[in-house]
Amino acid sequence: YEFVRPEALDDAQPDRRWIANAETGVEYALVVTSNAGLWSYVVGDTVTLVDRNPPRLLVTGRTSYYLSPFGEHLTGDEIEDAVSTAAKTIGATIADFSVGAVFPDGEHSRGGHLYIVEFNAAPNTEASAHFLDTIDTILCRRNDDYRAHRSGGFGLDPPRLLSVKRGTFGGWMKSRGQLGGQHKVPRVIANAELFQSLRDFAEKNI
Numbered sequence: 001y002e003f004v005r006p007e008a009l010d011d012a013q014p015d016r017r018w019i020a021n022a023e024t025g026v027e028y029a030l031v032v033t034s035n036a037g038l039w040s041y042v043v044g045d046t047v048t049l050v051d052r053n054p055p056r057l058l059v060t061g062r063t064s065y066y067l068s069p070f071g072e073h074l075t076g077d078e079i080e081d082a083v084s085t086a087a088k089t090i091g092a093t094i095a096d097f098s099v100g101a102v103f104p105d106g107e108h109s110r111g112g113h114l115y116i117v118e119f120n121a122a123p124n125t126e127a128s129a130h131f132l133d134t135i136d137t138i139l140c141r142r143n144d145d146y147r148a149h150r151s152g153g154f155g156l157d158p159p160r161l162l163s164v165k166r167g168t169f170g171g172w173m174k175s176r177g178q179l180g181g182q183h184k185v186p187r188v189i190a191n192a193e194l195f196q197s198l199r200d201f202a203e204k205n206i
Contacts, residue, residue: 003029068145083097118168162206
């Protein structure tokens, strides 16, 4: 077993750790090599080393459940915690949500993140702003790279919100032939084409 930081998986020579020198409390992608023929196989899980003696791992998510189009290196766990806390702060409950990147265009000179959220009861403008501010504050506190990109107002735009009516996510999943208990709404969508598909569907059904 080897441990590689998720943001370094695509590097030509990533820093590769094993159980003796992996740091506790740091999120890694789990990589396996075996005498059965596997060579540096990326399992797809992200883990945190809790203890070395005996070795104990906490599975924290999936490598695909990761948002870093601008080098902000946000994990799914960080995003879910921020969204959940923000919803509680404004007294809202969420049926479903997804987040993905929005890239610079004629209207916005910087990129950022768009949260598409299906609230059980849509918040007003003031509550929506507080929801986004809370997400931003929590992610800045938990993630140094995100904070660096948000500091000084130059790396990333503040997060944006697209609040959609009930049933939007179910309709989108159905349109993709993935409606049912065996399919889950992706919370973090790193694939630009897939996120645009959701965004287009949501904007047509507001």
